[in-house]
Amino acid sequence: VPVPSWNLGPGNPRQRARPAWLQQYELVGKIGEGTYGLVYLARRQQPLHRGVRIAIKKFKQSKEGDGVSPTAIREIMLLRECIHDNIVKLVNVHINYVDMSLYLAFDYAEHDLYEIIRHHREKLSSPINQYTVKSLLWQILNGLNYLHSNWIIHRDLKPSNILVMGDGEEQGVVKIGDFGLARVHQAPLKPLCDNGVVVTIWYRAPELLLGAKHYTSAVDMWAVGCIFAELLTLKPLFQGIEDKNGQNPFQLDQLDKIFKTLGHPTADRWPTLLNLPFWQANRNLIQGRKYENPGLYSIVQQPAKSPAFDLLSKMLEYDPAKRISAAQALDHQYFRTEPLPGRNALVPGSPGEKVVHYPARPVDYSTDFDGSTAPPQSNTNLAPQQQQRGEHMMQVPAMHQPLHLPAIQRMPQNNMNNFSSVNQQGRRKEPDSGNQNYNNYQPLNKSRRM
Numbered sequence: 001v002p003v004p005s006w007n008l009g010p011g012n013p014r015q016r017a018r019p020a021w022l023q024q025y026e027l028v029g030k031i032g033e034g035t036y037g038l039v040y041l042a043r044r045q046q047p048l049h050r051g052v053r054i055a056i057k058k059f060k061q062s063k064e065g066d067g068v069s070p071t072a073i074r075e076i077m078l079l080r081e082c083i084h085d086n087i088v089k090l091v092n093v094h095i096n097y098v099d100m101s102l103y104l105a106f107d108y109a110e111h112d113l114y115e116i117i118r119h120h121r122e123k124l125s126s127p128i129n130q131y132t133v134k135s136l137l138w139q140i141l142n143g144l145n146y147l148h149s150n151w152i153i154h155r156d157l158k159p160s161n162i163l164v165m166g167d168g169e170e171q172g173v174v175k176i177g178d179f180g181l182a183r184v185h186q187a188p189l190k191p192l193c194d195n196g197v198v199v200t201i202w203y204r205a206p207e208l209l210l211g212a213k214h215y216t217s218a219v220d221m222w223a224v225g226c227i228f229a230e231l232l233t234l235k236p237l238f239q240g241i242e243d244k245n246g247q248n249p250f251q252l253d254q255l256d257k258i259f260k261t262l263g264h265p266t267a268d269r270w271p272t273l274l275n276l277p278f279w280q281a282n283r284n285l286i287q288g289r290k291y292e293n294p295g296l297y298s299i300v301q302q303p304a305k306s307p308a309f310d311l312l313s314k315m316l317e318y319d320p321a322k323r324i325s326a327a328q329a330l331d332h333q334y335f336r337t338e339p340l341p342g343r344n345a346l347v348p349g350s351p352g353e354k355v356v357h358y359p360a361r362p363v364d365y366s367t368d369f370d371g372s373t374a375p376p377q378s379n380t381n382l383a384p385q386q387q388q389r390g391e392h393m394m395q396v397p398a399m400h401q402p403l404h405l406p407a408i409q410r411m412p413q414n415n416m417n418n419f420s421s422v423n424q425q426g427r428r429k430e431p432d433s434g435n436q437n438y439n440n441y442q443p444l445n446k447s448r449r450m
């Protein structure tokens with residue numbers, strides 16, 4: 001890839017200030033901002049991988065200013081141990097010892113479910129085809145089954161954390177990302193009271209909302225159920241309004257939204273309910289309104305007896321002990337009925353169906369690694385293919401400056417009558433890399449397109 005004339009040369013003092021690790025990349029721009037840092041798009045420069053896109057996460061420093069945060073360290077430890085088709089791959093790690101900032105480079109994924117769902121809802125006004133829904137779900141479960149089999153709970157699954165590969169050899173393959181808050185858990189489960197609650201409110205399992213002291217892998221299955229419903233309807237299933245002043249993790253509105261759709265939980269259906277701290281403490285508030293007629297099937301518009309509805313209701317089972325596991329879900333009838341799931345989720349489900357072209361991830365071309373904004377560059381400096389993509393190579397600066405960046409706007413601006421703008425995204429990080437033997441590794445080899 002030709003380097004634009006205004007790019008930093010090796011003699012430039014700012015260029016020399018770049019750590020060796022960062023010199024392997026040409027920064028394209030900023031693609032996102034999460035709770036713990038910024039995400040950039042860059043291109044690899046090594047001869048064998050020249051031009052290959054990569055997502056670089058720069059972590060904010062911890063508030064205490066005492067170097068790389070424990071969250072980041074935890075993420076890396078997890079990342080290094082995870083290798084799976086459906087888990088985003090960590091390709092490089094760097095700590096800048098000058099300011100103790102941390103950079104992680106991941107394989108770049110052009111799409112995520114947040115944007116795919118939004119495209120169907122706002123641009124196409126048409127549902128995602130059944131084959132795509134099934135293939136996405138199967139791969140999410142496959143990645144999750146791998147994590148759960150290795151005692152890792154994700155805890156922050158939501159559409160923006162489910163990445164999908166764009167054009168290329170892995171097109172349409174799902175990659176679970178953002179394991180910032182995932183932890184290796186070992187039986188017996190550790191108490192979590194010191195951690196606070198971490199799952200974004202819309203995808204948060206009822207036992208967490210009611211103060212359960214332990215996470216189990218069932219919290220991820222609840223989130224997958226919510227994502228499954230959202231894939232079917234293009235709208236978040238339970239859009240509770242977060243009470244930021246409330247007694248976290250107790251979120252009455254979120255619980256109310258769940259109860260309204262699934263009916264009020266009962267001790268018959270969920271015996272350990274009575275032991276949950278906020279159930280007892282807020283009896284009057286919670287039970288003020290009793291919902292008895294679950295309306296899930298009318299919301300997702302699936303026949304109550306269909307395999308899709310059966311699987312969904314098993315994911316949204318109140319009692320975490322009875323909730324379906326990822327391994328069981330992969331074995332469900334839904335995945336054995338036509339259309340069968342495939343490795344490339346983004347191809348049409350049947351001949352004659354139109355291919356959907358999802359838009360490329362929006363990139364803020366003007367923001368640099370340190371968060372500063374570069375003056376607009378003339379396109380005449382760019383190689384033809386860069387001009388076509390509208391890309392500007394960024395100068396990579398010295399890295400000692402604080403980050404003061406506005407988040408990239410990902411909330412829908414209009415056209416959203418039924419879609420509350422409350423905290424849709426939820427934010428956190430991801431992980432991966434290592435090479436261990438995994439007993440439950442399940443390659444995508446079961447269906448017709450694998």
Ligand SMILES: Nc1ncnc2c1ncn2[C@@H]1O[C@H](COP(=O)(O)OP(=O)(O)OP(=O)(O)O)[C@@H](O)[C@H]1O
Nearest residue numbers: 032033034035039055106108109112426427428429
């Ligand atoms: N490997 C990747 N390839 C492409 N885009 C990515 C990659 N990893 C993350 N992103 C995108 O970058 C954006 C920010 O990601 P990040 O994980 O930092 O935050 P988040 O998931 O939006 O929120 P939070 O970190 O608070 O959970 C998201 O849009 C996400 O889809």
